[in-house]
Amino acid sequence: MTGAEPERAPVHRAPATGLTWRFRPGRGSGVLAVVFSQARVPEGRFGLERLFARTRHDCLFLNCPDALWFLECDDQIDAAIEAAIAASQARRVVYHGASKGAHGALLTGLRRRDGAIHAFCPELRLGVPGSQSALYRPQGADPGPDLAALLTAAPTPHPVQVVFGLLDPIDAAGATALAGRQDANPMLHVLRLRSSHAAHDHLYSLNIIRKLITRYDRDLEAMCAERGLIAEDAPADVARFAEVASGLVLGNPDALGEALRDPYARHNPGYALCLATALIAAGRWEEAEARLAEAQALIDVDPVLSGLPKRWRKAVWQTRIDGRQRAGDGAGAECLQRMLMQRFPDGTAD
Known part of the structure; x- marks a missing residue:
């Protein structure tokens, strides 16, 4: 402030x-x-x-x-x-x-x-x-x-x-x-x-x-x-996101499959971030990167999403980097790190 x-x-x-x-x-x-x-x-x-x-x-x-x-x-x-x-x-x-x-x-x-x-x-x-x-x-x-x-x-x-x-x-x-x-x-x-x-x-x-x-x-x-900030998301989609995300956090074995099948996960970058985090934990690094890259593309073209607090936008990039590192892809992680620094050159979280 x-x-x-x-x-x-x-x-x-x-x-x-x-x-x-x-x-x-x-x-x-x-x-x-x-x-x-x-x-x-x-x-x-x-x-x-x-x-x-x-x-x-x-x-x-x-x-x-x-x-x-x-x-x-x-x-x-x-x-x-x-x-x-x-x-x-x-x-x-x-x-x-x-x-x-x-x-x-x-x-x-x-x-x-x-x-x-x-x-x-x-x-x-x-x-x-x-x-x-x-x-x-x-x-x-x-x-x-x-x-x-x-x-x-x-x-x-x-x-x-x-x-x-x-x-x-x-x-x-x-x-x-x-x-x-x-x-x-x-x-x-x-x-x-x-x-x-x-x-x-x-x-x-x-x-x-x-x-x-x-x-x-x-x-x-x-x-x-x-400013285009009011969400028009269907209440059923929002409720399903909350329920599935809770299952992912708790390690519910069915939650990951439900999230992968849910089309709303491709429209809500926050849902995509939760899903990708669970995919990384399950060792499914390529799927996680694909979901996060898709979410990043959605953020980039949306004036509201691209104006989200920097800390949240950086979390998407950092999760991508973590996934590449967990996958043993050092070069990919370094490439994403350079892209992160280009977008946020001041290095601050907020």
């Missing part, structure tokens, strides 16, 4: 949980933005802080150890929010977060029922194999509440916007879990995007996030539609 260095207010910490927070007074917008950090943000720092520094909002930034994923700290979060509301006298509260932060935004906003929620690529159930939370939370940890059930149990008093990137199997599972259930909560709005799990970064690169947060009065779906 780029932008002016934010004003540094004190960081507070709850010793019992490791939750940290910082309140930054705003400049009279009447909005309190409660911003939850994504994973891998060190203690004492806060995700999206520099992004929100350009707004006029009062901001409460929250972070916690990745092992918690914003569980087990409700009381401390509520106390920090109540103090921020008193200090800001905001007329509106908005909960905002991506990935881990989206989980925090949903948990808190649904519990408190006092503000709108913008959740980008949340995991609706934690600890699923292959998910981000599974990388950081202890094995066998409580998966937390079923957010799909909470979102659709009853109408919420304020709008809830949930965004999923359909190139990611966990996001695809989340979109599937909420498909056809929005009638139970008319305030719930689900956006399915032609993006990865890093959809928030993708939208930031297109200046959509900045427009959204300026006053929180813009139509996110309309802005995404203008």
Whole structure:
């Protein structure tokens, strides 16, 4: 994220949980933005802080150890929010977060029922194999509440916007879990995007996030539609991708054959990446390379896919390189490495 260095207010910490927070007074917008950090943000720092520094909002930034994923700290979060509301006298509260932060935004906003929620690529159930939370939370940890059930149990008093990137199997599972259930909560709005799990970064690169947060009065779906980001994928295809990808991660012997037969794997580069990773693990390196080369060609000619976050696009190339190395094709791996460096000469991940 780029932008002016934010004003540094004190960081507070709850010793019992490791939750940290910082309140930054705003400049009279009447909005309190409660911003939850994504994973891998060190203690004492806060995700999206520099992004929100350009707004006029009062901001409460929250972070916690990745092992918690914003569980087990409700009381401390509520106390920090109540103090921020008193200090800001905001007329509106908005909960905002991506990935881990989206989980925090949903948990808190649904519990408190006092503000709108913008959740980008949340995991609706934690600890699923292959998910981000599974990388950081202890094995066998409580998966937390079923957010799909909470979102659709009853109408919420304020709008809830949930965004999923359909190139990611966990996001695809989340979109599937909420498909056809929005009638139970008319305030719930689900956006399915032609993006990865890093959809928030993708939208930031297109200046959509900045427009959204300026006053929180813009139509996110309309802005995404203008850029061709709304996915038209059939819900059945998305559901099948999520199910087959889960089988691939779990080593289900039938999943690989199902993925190879599925025509949707040739239309969704994220599905192709999951399939190729499984093919490499099975020693079927030539098939993996063919699938990844096909996916790369699809990305190259599509203005939306070619604008995906660099980290995701590089992952396709790196998987191709890994496959060549596993196949003992050093020359092929070196050729792909040179092509990677030509496309991404700065060497950065983002």
